[in-house]
Amino acid sequence: QSVLTQPPSVSEAPRQRVTISCSGSSSNIGKNAVHWYQQLPGKAPKLLIYYDDLVPSGVSDRFSGSKSGTSASLAISGLQSEDEADYYCAAWDDSLNGVVFGGGTKLTVL
Amino acid sequence: EVQLVQSGAEVKKPEESLRISCKGSGYSFTNYWISWVRQMPGKGLEWMGKIDPSDSYPSDSYTNYSPSFQGHVTISADKAISTAYLQWSSLKASDTAMYFCARHLRVEDTAPIDYWGQGTLVTVSS
Numbered sequence: 250q251s252v253l254t255q256p257p258s259v260s261e262a263p264r265q266r267v268t269i270s271c272s273g274s275s276s277n278i279g280k281n282a283v284h285w286y287q288q289l290p291g292k293a294p295k296l297l298i299y300y301d302d303l304v305p306s307g308v309s310d311r312f313s314g315s316k317s318g319t320s321a322s323l324a325i326s327g328l329q330s331e332d333e334a335d336y337y338c339a340a341w342d343d344s345l346n347g348v349v350f351g352g353g354t355k356l357t358v359l
Numbered sequence: 360e361v362q363l364v365q366s367g368a369e370v371k372k373p374e375e376s377l378r379i380s381c382k383g384s385g386y387s388f389t390n391y392w393i394s395w396v397r398q399m400p401g402k403g404l405e406w407m408g409k410i411d412p413s414d415s416y417p418s419d420s421y422t423n424y425s426p427s428f429q430g431h432v433t434i435s436a437d438k439a440i441s442t443a444y445l446q447w448s449s450l451k452a453s454d455t456a457m458y459f460c461a462r463h464l465r466v467e468d469t470a471p472i473d474y475w476g477q478g479t480l481v482t483v484s485s
Contacts, residue, residue: 251403284471286404293459293475294396294404300471337404341468347425348394348406348472 252277253338253351260357266326269354271338273319277349281341283321285314288335288353297336298323330358361385363393363460363476370482371450378446379479381460388441389413392463394472395434395445399456407458410443411466412436450483457481 254272261267271283285298296305298314301321313324321340325332338351366380381393394409408424420436433446443460458479461472 281469282471286472288404293478294461294472295475296471296473299464299473305473335403339404339406339471345426346423347408350404350406353403 251352252342252345252349253340255336255338255351255354257352258355258357260359261328262359263328263330265328266324267328267356268325269323269336269338269356271321271323271351273321273340273349275319276344277319277340277342278316278321279319280343283314283316284339285312285323286337286339288337290334294337325356328358332356333358361462361474363462363474365458365460365476365479368480368482370484372485373452373483374449375483376446376448377450377481378444379458379481381443381445381476383441383443383462386462388436389438390466392466392470393436393443394461394463395432395443396459396461396472397428397456398459398478404459407432407445408434409463410434410436412438412443413466450481452483452485454481455483 282300286294287297288294301316302314311326335353337353342349362384364382392409395407397405407428411421436443460476462474463470464473
């Protein structure tokens with residue numbers, strides 16, 4: 250079981266909007282920044298959102314992040330087939346003194 | 360251009376030892392932490408530990424490990440050649456996985472990973 254909880258899968262039609270949730274606790278999300286990674290099939294992960302809601306240079310503005318309390322969300326608008334991937338949230342955990350990841354969410358674009 | 364280039368795939372037998380590498384280029388190696396992340400077949404990402412190769416530690420580097428991996432692997436670095444390592448003294452079949460090295464954006468606990476290596480596939484089978 251992962252320290253951060255994500256839904257195993259989500260699906261939505263092209264051009265629609267989808268959100269992926271990430272639930273944690275006071276020792277990780279409740280106190281520290283959340284980061285999101287996209288992993289395309291057979292590839293290394295890629296930083297998608299950092300420090301809760303910042304978008305790295307080169308990443309589409311269709312991706313956005315938010316956080317409230319001990320939960321965070323990733324939103325993807327204007328879904329495209331190329332968005333099909335696994336998405337992971339991550340945060341530093343003060344109790345474990347390390348990085349914790351969510352279990353990952355597989356996005357299917359119908 | 361920042362790059363992390365990992366060593367090639369390995370096939371080993373149980374109880375054998377192994378060291379895989381991750382060479383950083385395009386940035387100052389001693390100014391950024393390197394983490395190792397495991398991904399077992401068909402599974403999610405697991406943080407194993409990190410190393411701070413800072414020149415603050417002239418003869419060594421500071422490491423910290425996830426409790427799940429403490430004592431099972433060793434993370435080290437050779438600053439002179441900008442390379443980090445992940446090492447096992449006695450492999451098990453359950454170590455079969457893809458291993459990624461990754462660089463942290465800043466030298467702080469809450470910093471994200473901004474660059475990833477391409478991954479090294481380790482297969483342990485008798």
